[in-house]
Amino acid sequence: MQIELRYFTGTGNSFRIIDTCRTVFEHSGHTVSVSEINSTEKEIGEAGLLGFCFPVYAFGIPRICRKYLASVHRFKNPQKVFVLITAGDSDESGFAATECEKMLRSKNCDVVYTGVIQMPINWTTSPEPPYPPAKDEALEIIKAGVGQAQFVAREILDGVRKHHQFSYPSRYTKWRFYKDYLLFKYMGLQNLWRTFRVYDSCNGCSICAKICPTGSIEMTGRRPAWTSTCEQCMRCVNFCPNESIYQTMGGDTKGKNRYYEPGFNPGIRIRQEV
Ligand SMILES: Cc1cc2nc3c(=O)[nH]c(=O)nc-3n(C[C@H](O)[C@H](O)[C@H](O)COP(=O)(O)O)c2cc1C
Ligand code: SF4
Ligand code: SF4
Numbered sequence: 281m282q283i284e285l286r287y288f289t290g291t292g293n294s295f296r297i298i299d300t301c302r303t304v305f306e307h308s309g310h311t312v313s314v315s316e317i318n319s320t321e322k323e324i325g326e327a328g329l330l331g332f333c334f335p336v337y338a339f340g341i342p343r344i345c346r347k348y349l350a351s352v353h354r355f356k357n358p359q360k361v362f363v364l365i366t367a368g369d370s371d372e373s374g375f376a377a378t379e380c381e382k383m384l385r386s387k388n389c390d391v392v393y394t395g396v397i398q399m400p401i402n403w404t405t406s407p408e409p410p411y412p413p414a415k416d417e418a419l420e421i422i423k424a425g426v427g428q429a430q431f432v433a434r435e436i437l438d439g440v441r442k443h444h445q446f447s448y449p450s451r452y453t454k455w456r457f458y459k460d461y462l463l464f465k466y467m468g469l470q471n472l473w474r475t476f477r478v479y480d481s482c483n484g485c486s487i488c489a490k491i492c493p494t495g496s497i498e499m500t501g502r503r504p505a506w507t508s509t510c511e512q513c514m515r516c517v518n519f520c521p522n523e524s525i526y527q528t529m530g531g532d533t534k535g536k537n538r539y540y541e542p543g544f545n546p547g548i549r550i551r552q553e554v
Contacts (some may be wrong), residue, residue, distance in 0.1 A: 281328025285314040288334050288345050290493070290513025292544025293366040293399035296422065297429045298333040301364070304433035305329075316493070317348045324352060326359060329436070330389075332380065333364045335402075335513075338464030339374025339449075339457065341365070342511050344494065349380065355388040362393035362436050364429070365444075368401030368410065372451070374461060377444040393436050394444045399425045402514045402539045407530030412518070412539035422541065473510035475527040478503065479534070482524035488516035491546040515546055 283305050289295040302312045310328075324330060334345045341349075363380045367373040377394040384391050400418040401410055413421065435442070448457055473496065484502025496510040504516075504525075517525045518538045526533040540546075 281310050283310050283312045283329045283331065284324060284327040285312060285331045286317050287314070287332065288317050288342055289544070290335060290515045291402040291518050291539060292541030293402065294333045294335050295544055296541045297364055297366055297397055297399070297425065298331065300426050300429040301331060301433040304430055305437065308437055317345060319348060319351065322351060322353050326355065326357060329360050329362070331362045331364070333366065334376070334380070336365050336367045336373045336376040337512060338468065339372065339376065339461040340465055341376050341379055342513070343469050344511050346379070349383040352387060358388055358390045361389040361391050363391065364432065365396045366399045366425070367396050368399070368403065370396045370398040372449040373444070374449065374457070375446060378446045381443065392441050393432070395432050395442065396444050397425050397428050397432070400539050402518060404514055404517050404533050404536050404538060405527040405531030412537040414537055418539055469512065470508070472512055472527065473506045473508050475529050475531060476506040477526055477528060478524045479526065481522040483522060485521065488520055488525065491519055492516055519546060
């Protein structure tokens with residue numbers, strides 16, 4: 281069958297997971313097409329199976345993914361869909377999977393499978409730990425995540441139906457959970473782009489501007505300037521060759537690990553086999 285896969289990624293985790301699914305599907309003889317979400321795609325051609333993979337940001341999906349799902353046209357015939365969410369902690373995926381499921385159901389989708397896959401945390405400017413892990417630990421987490429994705433992809437092909445159930449993260453009180461979710465969704469995204477700064481180590485190479493998936497960085501002179509379309513995906517922070525980027529309001533990054541999925545190449549946005 282024809283399988284269509286869509287993803288959004290900041291640092292390559294969600295791409296690695298959807299690409300792992302692609303491999304499993306192709307090995308089973310299916311024809312697969314993978315692409316990044318794109319706001320101009322209003323009509324996704326009907327396929328035997330459609331799959332999405334997004335990261336979780338503060339217990340919800342990234343704003344760009346929410347907008348994309350909202351703008352996609354309703355399917356004429358019931359469309360089989362699966363959704364995978366990558367999370368820094370599988371206990372802390374919040375509403376991400378259920379939010380996607382609800383939106384897709386309203387588009388005449390038969391949501392056959394939703395799941396959460398733990399991958400390394402990429403939120404280097406988070407105001408509090410946990411921060412991105414060291415390289416060895418990250419590789420272990422990736423290995424487990426890829427193994428889970430292979431298992432899930434086979435289950436989906438076997439016709440297993442599973443739905444991730446929402447639960448409050450054990451580390452959070454309910455009050456704190458809703459506070460963080462609502463603050464990020466309704467205040468954070470509208471304002472956090474203003475808090476980006478660079479240390480003196482920035483040499484104006486403009487790599488951050490070239491790799492930003494939303495084109496949210498402009499070079500003014502030899503300094504990057506962030507704009508309001510920023511999704512807080514952390515690609516610029518983690519790929520800056522001089523580790524120069526930080527955020528005010530608790531987003532200091534000196535001495536912290538940087539993280540991106542080692543096979544992910546944001547320049548061409550297609551995973552290179554490693
Ligand atoms: C702004 C931001 C918020 C995040 N919030 C959460 C969260 O609420 N729960 C969680 O488990 N991981 C959280 N993470 C971690 C990412 O979801 C995780 O590292 C994901 O796999 C990154 O995927 P990507 O590499 O495809 O961008 C957050 C990351 C960022 C940048
Ligand atoms: S990638 Fe880093 S060093 Fe290069 S311009 Fe951006 S912040 Fe400065
Ligand atoms: S500016 Fe940085 S954090 Fe914001 S969307 Fe672009 S790469 Fe991601």
